[in-house]
Amino acid sequence: MKKIHLITTFAFLIFIFTTLYLSLNNRKIYNTKDIIGQKIDTVELTLFDNSKTFNTKEISNYKFTLFNFWASWCAPCRKEHKNLIKLSKNKNLKIIGVNFKDNKTQAKEFLQEMGDPFFILISDPKGKQSVNFGIYGIPETILVNEDLTILKKYIGPLDLKDVKEIKKIIKQ
Amino acid sequence: MKKIFIVLILIFISTKLVAAANTKDEILKNLRCLVCQGQTISDSNSDFANIIRSVVDDKIQEGLTEKEIYKFLSEKYGDWILFNPPLKNYSYILWFLPYVLFVLGGAILYLMIKKTLIEKK
Numbered sequence: 001m002k003k004i005h006l007i008t009t010f011a012f013l014i015f016i017f018t019t020l021y022l023s024l025n026n027r028k029i030y031n032t033k034d035i036i037g038q039k040i041d042t043v044e045l046t047l048f049d050n051s052k053t054f055n056t057k058e059i060s061n062y063k064f065t066l067f068n069f070w071a072s073w074c075a076p077c078r079k080e081h082k083n084l085i086k087l088s089k090n091k092n093l094k095i096i097g098v099n100f101k102d103n104k105t106q107a108k109e110f111l112q113e114m115g116d117p118f119f120i121l122i123s124d125p126k127g128k129q130s131v132n133f134g135i136y137g138i139p140e141t142i143l144v145n146e147d148l149t150i151l152k153k154y155i156g157p158l159d160l161k162d163v164k165e166i167k168k169i170i171k172q
Numbered sequence: 173m174k175k176i177f178i179v180l181i182l183i184f185i186s187t188k189l190v191a192a193a194n195t196k197d198e199i200l201k202n203l204r205c206l207v208c209q210g211q212t213i214s215d216s217n218s219d220f221a222n223i224i225r226s227v228v229d230d231k232i233q234e235g236l237t238e239k240e241i242y243k244f245l246s247e248k249y250g251d252w253i254l255f256n257p258p259l260k261n262y263s264y265i266l267w268f269l270p271y272v273l274f275v276l277g278g279a280i281l282y283l284m285i286k287k288t289l290i291e292k293k
Contacts, residue, residue: 008280034250101219127223128230134248136206136220 035134039148043132048099048107048121060146062094064170067142068118069135071102072110077139080157081114087163088117092170098122100130100138143169199228199238202255203245212255 044053059065068084070077088095097118099107104123111118124130133142134153143152143166151169154162200214205221213221213228224245231241242254251257259267 034246034252035248038247126226127219128227131223131227131245131248136249 035153036150038150040142040144040150041132042148043129045098045122045124045129048097048104048123050123054096054120054122056148059096059144059148063146064093064151065144066093066095066166067098067133067144068095069098069100069124069130069133069138069140071100071138072106073102074100074138076157078110078114080139080159081117083158083160083163084117085115087158087166088119090167090170093166094119096120096122098124098130098133100124100135101127195238196228196232199232199241200225202242203228204253204255206249206253 040056040059042055042057044055046053066087070081084095087093095117097120099121101124122129127135133140137155139157141154141158141162142150143154144150152166158166197214201212203213203224205211205213205216205218205224207218207220208216211221213224227245228241231244236244245253246257
């Protein structure tokens, strides 16, 4: 009987310590693991010049598509822009820019000054379209394949490590 | 007769409006602001909260139910956006383990008391 008590007490203590350890390591911040592997919604997006709409279904025509959510007022977007320019030179990749809650004149000036890496430019003046992509701040970037499946999501400015990773994925 | 009819229509419309406002309020209180510290979308004035409020408004207008709106948002942002996430396989242990432990503890206590009483006799 004493042995059973000892084992029970020991098991209970292990249980408590494991629970506490796991709880302490549980980072209660939003991460992107839920969205990776999901297909993006079929939605109609308005082009920046308001001339036409773009249906996300059209992405299936391209091997890889990179959605970049940016604005001229966003300092980290300025920082990552050179990396987008580098990526835009890749034949396997089409970059779709989503201009998020921005002033159009300033957005145009931004692209004139920094260069335009976007194959298609979308306008999201109220930020509501970006919710379809699980965006909660900018810059954010999503890599999608021809099946419309999300392969990667980058929160914050793209750095050289991210560029390397994207290049590696699109080479496959 | 005409006056009664108008009053009834007004009551019907106001009831509908109040119900819609209550539904929206209920939804916003159950959504977490991802860029804030423990605030609901309803409490927050952040840019993200304003966008989500506006999207919830649109979804209600489109005729989506409360559950469908939660499903839409949790597909985009994960269950973390919900203050009251749905019960999933991995969360069963979390919810039912305390009850299992309670019953187990009770059984152990019962056996121990029973044994002591038998020994005393």
